[in-house]
Amino acid sequence: MAHPVIYLIGTSGHPNFGDEFITAAWLKYLAERAPQADVWLDCPQPGSSSTLFAGMHPRLNVTDTLWRAVSESCHLPADQIGPRVRELVTNLGSPAYDLGLLKLRDARSLHLLGGGYLNGVWPHHFALTEAMLAVKEMTGAKLYATGHGLMPAVTEPADPKAFFRDFDYVSVRDKDSARAYGVPLGIDDAFLGANAEIARDTPDAEGLFVCIQSDMTDTETFEKTIASVRPIIERAISAGKQVSYVEAIPGIDHAAFARLADLIPGERFIPFAHIWQHGLPLSAQQEWVTTRFHFHLLASAAGARGVALGIRPGYYDVKHRSLIELGSGWEYIGADENAASEPVTPAGGNLSSHLQNLNARKRAEADRLYPAPPPGSQSQDRRGGSGTLLGRLGSARRR
Structure with missing residues (x-):
């Protein structure tokens, strides 16, 4: 039986308590909701993240594939970073981590975890959304972004709403972000784990x-x-x-x-x-x-x-x-x-x-993204292609 692949993208591992707390909250939730899923966490510091989140999900894998693609494209002019990352995801061309790029095609969903790392302070991080859109175009994977703080707004492109075009679900944690990017107002992802932290x-x-x-x-x-x-x-x-x-x-x-x-x-x-x-x-x-x-x-x-x-x-x-x-x-x-x-x-x-209400709101959002499987159902493999690894690499490069 193939295990469904859930792909999480966050800025964990520095460490920074808030970023680590959000990631841990989602991993613990998924351990309860989807313990049989293969969960991939893509973050800037996979080494320290492996230690920080050890045991939080039974099938956790940690990588830096997309963050590496972004960081290694930062020498380019700002308007070329996103297209370069999209090109790598679609056609490969980075032998050092092409295997990681191929793993993206196995994902049922890609989820940009909440935080304050997508904004005008670090505009190059929006290349992550370009990578996600490229995966969706190839495989039809669902795209999520939750609990983001997107201020200060980016100045390029002229219409920041384009970043989340074709995402299946987006929420932000403040009114300014909602207005500037034209996305729904929600609450911070930390509310998913707040009850448990207070109970410690x-x-x-x-x-x-x-x-x-x-x-x-x-x-x-x-x-x-x-x-x-x-x-x-x-x-x-x-x-x-x-x-x-x-x-x-x-x-x-x-x-x-x-x-x-x-x-x-x-x-x-x-x-x-x-x-x-x-x-x-x-x-x-x-x-x-x-x-x-x-x-x-x-x-x-x-x-x-x-x-x-x-x-x-x-x-x-x-x-x-x-x-x-x-x-x-x-x-x-x-x-x-x-x-x-x-x-x-x-x-x-x-x-x-009103913490119980805030927690319930965030929990309902999480349940919407990761619905419980029907009783007795089995996971289905929805990988983006079949055959040998060599065949998949060749197919990607012929695009």
Whole structure:
């Protein structure tokens, strides 16, 4: 019996907590929904991803085929990257990973997992959609994209709606993306796994939690953000609260901790590896100050109050405000504002009050993409061609 092939494309493996969390949520869902499927995860860092997601799906394979095709085309002018990747997918011509390109033709579906990696910051990543469209033209595979943040919008092509033409299902997580690209508004993919994360046993989850990133911003904004957070930490300490620092990206998020180490003791630094293995400390008794979007999402989902700090206008402000519009109850303070005078106070409500509904929405979306097979049914092989591998290679090159 042939196993159906589900092909996932995401930006996991860096590692970055939010990207890894989304990928893990989908893998765990598919382990429950489609345990007999061959799941392929195409990501920039397959080595670390193999470790991060080990055991999350019984038939998981990890590769970097499409990400490699994109990265190795980045020397070209911007308007040639997509066509070059499409050409590789259709006609091969990259012997080092032609076998990976052929594997795409076995997929029933290709799914671009959610996140904030398709936008004007990394416009070349849209070549991934060109690759997916090329596969659909050859095999009829279904194309999905869920929970994306597409802002800031790309400036080329003139009509960004063309990127998702012929996709079978698309959703984005913020209103600006929905308007700019003409696609339906949904919610972030992390809501698929939020319930399970909150349910993990994470003791010592009280007090003030801090995370300030040093990437995706300039030196001046980074320094200003650290300076503005200091009074918040000092007030918490004066009130007898425990202060902890949580790392979303190893190293990148440690830079701010090093600058705040006179206020936060080393034993209260919680590295990425710890939260990945043991869970993000979450509770309704917390307060948060963070620039990280998915810490905002999960902490509010657990009932915590907090302040989200902006460090890149047009990117992080859109992300954080999408959660505030959902009802996170957090304050948002932009990069040009001063956080020092702002206590960590709730604006009213939090995502925990309607988390079950948000989870149900995301679960319904997932079920729509991956319907349960009828009882007693057997998987059917829908590979894009038959015969020997040599024959398939030859057929592709004659196109």
